[in-house]
Amino acid sequence: MEIRLKNLTKVFPGNPKKGIPDTIAVNKMDITVPDGKLMGLLGPSGCGKSTTLYMIAGLLEPTDGEIWFGDEDVTELEPEKRGIGLVFQNYALYPHMTVYKNVAFPLTNLFLEERATTPDEAKRALIKRDYAVKFAKAKEELKALEQAGNKAGCEEKKAEIIALKGQQELDIKDAVIPQNDSQGNPVMKRRHLTKDEIDKIVRETARIVQIEPFLERKPNQLSGGQQQRVAIARALVKKPKVLLLDEPLSNLDARLRLQTREEIRRIQQSTGITTVFVTHDQEEAMSISDEIVVMKLGLEQQRGVPQEVYNNPVNEFVANFLGTPPVNLFKGQIKGNKIYIGDEMVREITEKNVPDQECSVGIRPEGIVIDEKGSFSFHVDRILTMGRDIMLVANHPFAKSNTKFVVDSFVKVSVGDVKASVKPHKCFAFSLNEGKTRII
């Protein structure tokens, strides 16, 4: 199921008497989430990503715009009729229900539409007669076995008779005539799922998210990661067309976060449900999303495949928001198609001709190579060992913020002035205009 947001806007009214202005939480969002894909909505807190999600869920009413699920306009539809699964930020598991009941709860509310039938008595009588013959034969065989003293054979035969009885019941159940009304149209009837049907689905879903051992526990007896999987199970159990996740990993510790985000990806791919995922953690979004949307103050900044957005940010905000540690920003200028920070040339622009101008220069932390002959120099204050690599906390006269670089752990660096060369594709120039759009 494809999700399309058309011109979606949400304004939270302020209070003009007290001088509180209206808050535009979401401003004219146009997004299409392709069928079966995982879309990450990414932005700092207060950027309207959760509002967007709640509007898709139907818990918030949009001020303007439309929401389409496939060919259906669901803008005005009640949340319960949208067929969505939603995982809340703090999971909102019902604390008084066991895990099993939590997962089963959506199913108890569902209706199943099926053809109304009446029992076919003639056919049932025939089935009973057939089975009576079979039973008689089986019992005779059993008697013969008993007389022969074959104990193992007896047990086998008894099991066979029990199986036969079960089969008979099933066959009798199936002997029905579909009902038609006077015009000959099939009569449909709505019914709740039976306990057995619910049990089957719950256990199947529990297997997918691996919560089978905890089914009889209460949510407060589970760890954060287990609760999160229960919340996902509850969202998945009614086979929704759309799965919405509201910062589902924010309550987990670092290791569990890594593990569960892979699990979300696995579950999403195995079920093929169109998923929208809200997070403020760029790493989380980039690692599991098919496509990400970066938002700021209710406005969409950039949309695309995660790596593409990371490599080619459209503006300073996106460049700064994606990546840990964030991009290092410097005051600089473009002169003769070369990017300078102070007097130091950091990148030669070969792709196109850019007019000379003041600009802001962004260098990704991983964008330098320690090099005696390099043109870029900075002062290393501290060296932090990260294991796989080391982080240089540096200081540069033209830096706009803290400067941090990441280099391989085998590179020999010491505190003091260091020279380096800059990788051209990790170095961006942003204009100084309002949007701080990227020049190169």
Add this chain to the structure above:
Amino acid sequence: MTPETTTVNNSQTTKKANPIKAFFKRLFTPKERIGADAGEKNNWKAWLYLAPSLILLAVFTFYPLINTIVIAFLKNYDYTSQVSEGFTMDNFGVVLGLVGKTGGSDIVYKWQCIYNSVTKTWSYVSGAGSVQVYFQTDVINYALPNTLIITFVTVPVSIIVSLLISIGLNSIKAFKKLFQTIFFVPYVTNAIAVGMVFAVLFDYQGIINFIFNLGAAPWVDQAAPTWKAMIALCIYIVWHSLPFKILIFLSGLQNIDKQYYDAAKIDCAGKWKTMMNVTVPLLSPQILYIMITSFIASFKEYTSVVGLIGMPSTDGGGTKNMYTVVYYIYDQIKGNVGYGAAAAVLLFIIIMIFTAVQFQVSKKRVYY
């Protein structure tokens, strides 16, 4: 002080300690402080701070409580002279209608008597001949059944009604505060005054008869049959007990995380199902609290009868057909205090059993 001297001191005190003294010392020392010097030194301060309430409790609660139990076992206790004729179990027998009196003051047990179904009297046949025996049946015939009816009608009804009202109040937006105030007004009005208003409403010329066009049907006066008077009484008790329950339920409802309702919406639960599966279980601590307190309160129901009817009898006035247990106890002040005390002890036991049962049931049903 060096560590060595401390150990010496400790060993000396333990040697000297008198076991009884040590017991009281332990009793008056908080558990976590046993063995700690600071606790033992400053403990009298805590008792000093507690003294005002302890003295009041001792005078007005513990002493009467124990004294009541003692009186219940005393024969013909006279509370002005505080004289009795010794220990007896007969007070309980009299209250329960198992012990009767002959014309004199002889005490006869029910199983020694013969029932005459024609004259509907009990008689005792001894060597001297047959004498008629009188049994007190007010408690067994009226007070206890009435109290049980009041309890098992008004408590569930008032809990359900107040739950519905508080859910309604919680969901409205306009005039919320106003409605909350209106629904709380009965709580601050006097039970007797409200009872008198209800007596006027249920008068044979009253507005209830007028609205439902019942003619001059008697409800609460001498001509009213017991069941009609009970209906009026139960309506009055329910009405008067609503506000406190609404208050408690409202505060409980406001503490329920709104996200559960969002989750229920996503889970396609209808309004009724959301209430039964989300609201009520999450409100269960408040419901338990209300249930226990109002069960106890309605076992002790008495003022409502006084306020509404003014006396314990309707239905011709011949019998005490509107007795409640506490009304019976109150009336014994004029007669034999021992009977009142015995009835009070019985009521205490009944209430204790019911409360224990409720706690047992709640273990499974209440989610904290």
